[in-house]
Amino acid sequence: MKKIIFSAAVFLVLFSCQNDTTNSPAPTTTAIAHRGCASQEVLEAQLAADPTLAIRMNQIEAFTQSAISKSNYRLVNGKIVIPVVVNVLYRTAAENISDAQIQSQIDVLxxxxxxxxxxxxxxxxxxxxxxxxxxxxxxxxxxNRKSTTKTSWGTRDAMKKTKQGGLDPTSPSTNLNLWFCTIGGGILGYAQFPGGSLATDGVVCDSKYVGVTPDSAGAYPYNLGRTASHEIGHWMNLRHIWGDASCGNDLVDDTPIAKTSNFGVPAYPYVSTCLPAHNEITMNYMDYTDDRGMYMFTNGQKARMLAIFSSGGARAAFGI
Structure with a gap:
């Protein structure tokens, strides 16, 4: 198990220097071979553009660790209900995904x-x-739905800005905004971590990988709605299980150290090359496995997620 070291310097390194260059997805015009999540790359771009973001994220991390240690995340009536606003940006009929498909995604979540x-x-x-x-x-x-002439939106948040042809977020301090559109570049989705600007807060998923579709519909093996589960995990302050560095730290004590991202559906037990020898938790939502290969969070991840909704937390405005 991992030991988390509490210091401002360490937090600054964790939130400003991690980068997994070996798993940067290559552009593709056909099937996506491996899951591509751009959350870390988007975070690094935001950190470069706004030097104060690292300070805010370090403060959020310090609060999170304190809340976890004190179990300071009691819920209203024992549960959290997140209001969701969906923003659909479409050029083709296929991209204008149906209300039923959107609801299937909510059901998966x-x-x-x-x-x-x-x-x-x-x-x-x-x-x-x-x-x-x-x-x-x-x-x-x-x-919300909006017709567009764009063939792809990329990862620079244009879809979140009405002035750039997208849709501004709706009350992002009290709603989770989801944008469903064609991202391009082999990216299935990306999220903004707590601490970023409200003007761009939320989660983006490629419209092809929203909700549950038949294996034959073209989205397989990412056709079970788990792209949104993964990205919303980031939105709730979870890192990738490999900490975006070789044998890195995801700031969760009960997720075994992972060498790097895992793809496909690894057979259990999957023995890590990070010492001492142990099995990796490849079925965790915060890995890069196929949708059918990820199906659980851990208690440590749960504690991190609940902490940001507690009084004083980064998403406390949601009413906890």
């Missing part, structure tokens, strides 16, 4: 974050003791 997903029972015995019901649910409150 509600199962994944309450451990009621059917594949949660696949959790290996080794990790069953740390497998968590996060206790967070999601409620769709509004869907």
């Amino acid at each position: 509600n199962k994944d974050f309450t451990a009621t997903n059917a594949d949660f029972s696949n959790t290996p015995t080794e990790f069953a003791g740390v497998a968590a019901n996060v206790g967070i649910t999601f409620q769709l409150v509004k869907t």
Whole structure:
């Protein structure tokens, strides 16, 4: 298990210097071979553009660790319900995904974050003791749609800005804004970590990988809605399990150290090359495995997520 060291200098390094260059996705015009999440790359660009962001994130991390140690994240009526605003940007009919498809994504989130997903029972015995019901649910409150001529939006937040052809977020301090659009560059999605600007706060998912679709629909193996589960994990302050560095620190004590990102559906046990020898938790939502290969959060990750909603937390305005 990992030991987290508390110092401003360490926090600054964690939030400003990590980079996983070996897993940067290559542009593609056909099927995506490996999951591509641009959250870390977007964070690094934001840190470069705003030197004060690292300070805010360090403060958030210090608060998070304090809240976890004090169990200072009591919930209202024992649960968190996140209002969700969906923003659909489309050029083609296929990109203008249906209300039913959007609802299927909300349904996936509600199962994944309450451990009621059917594949949660696949959790290996080794990790069953740390497998968590996060206790967070999601409620769709509004869907905005906008026709566009853009063939792709990239990862520079243009889809979040009306003046750049996208849609501004709706009350982002009290709503989780999701943008569904064609991102391009082999990227399935990306999220903004707590501490960033409210003007760009939220999660972006490529419209092809929203909700549940049949294996034959072209989105396989990312057709079970887990892209949003992964990205919302970032939005709730979770790092990739490999800490975006070789055998890095994801700031969670009960996720075993991972060498790097894992792809496909690794067979359990998957022995890590990070010493001492141990098995990696490849079925965690914060790895890069296929949708059918990820199906659980841990108690340590749950504690991090709940901390940001507690009084004084980065997302306390959601009413906890």
